[in-house]
Amino acid sequence: MKKIIFFDIDGTIISEDENAYLPESTLKAISLAQKNGCYTYVNTGRTICNIEKRIRDIGFDGYICGCGTYIEHRGENIFYHKTPDDVCRLIEDTVKKCRAIPVYEGKDALYYDGEFEKDDRIIMFTNEFLKRGASFFTTQEKKNFGFDKFIVWTDENTDKELLYSVISRYYTIIDRGNGLLENVPKEFSKATGIYKILDILGIDISDAYAVGDSMNDLSMLQAVPNSIAMGQGVSVHKYVSYITDDIYHDGIWNALKHFELI
Secondary structure (H helix, E strand, O other): OOOEEEEOOEOOOEOOOOOOOOOHHHHHHHHHHHHOOOEEEEEOOOOHHHOOHHHHOOOOOEEEEOOOOEEEEOOEEEEEOOOOHHHHHHHHHHHHHOOOEEEEEOOOOEEEOHHHOOOHHHHHHHHHHHHOOOOEEEOOOOOOOOOOEEEEEOOOOOOHHHHHHHHHHHEEEEEEEOOEEEEEEOOOOHHHHHHHHHHHHOOOHHHEEEEEOOHHHHHHHHHOOEEEEOOOOHHHHHHOOEEOOOHHHOHHHHHHHHOOOO
16 A cells, blocks of 8 residues: 655754754655655645755655645645635734734745834744745735735734734634744644545555654644654654654654654
8 A cells, every 4th residue: 555654844854953954864765765655745834935945856746835725746736725815914904903023924925024124033034934945025015915824923012812812713823932823724734734635645544654843743743643753852752653863863764764664
């Protein structure tokens, strides 16, 4: 039977530190798994425009992006959910009114409020995303922009009660810590992306594997019976069936070896 492996990007395929380290053993493991008949898929919170060339060059069979809102198989977009325009405008207006700092993530570009262009968090994000080749615009430059998911930073000046009450009507709110909220359309997650592609490809859940490192991978890790946590991903260790080594010690290679996928 055909098997399929889902990989998170940040902290799993590449390190989340300043090195953004991509182990040679990871490249070899993914290539060998494919030669052994496995599908390999990225499953990430990033939207598709935010996948850099060196990840693309690995040669994955497909991508689940934006927490299940976009699915691509062998270069073809086979599923896409876009937030309705009226909801986009309501969210944009509410975030501004509540004095939160947003980055809106779309299929083709990312958008931030130009009022905050000198904020250190915005500078850090734009610099990082531009390195990946993503297109970045201010909300002032692109009126009526669309997006699939978004993040906001909150602080003591934010009207959190109003912000939460509006966002939670349409989005699942993931608290990433330090005032950062990741917001994913309700009924979508890394898990829903897995179920959809398994159905499309006709693969049984027992033949699905997932590798992740943090709490935003939890839905993916709990969706499959063969769940793998990277060694440094302590927060999800208690939820998985196997804990591998960290990214600097050939974690993906060792995990795929353990499950006899390579």
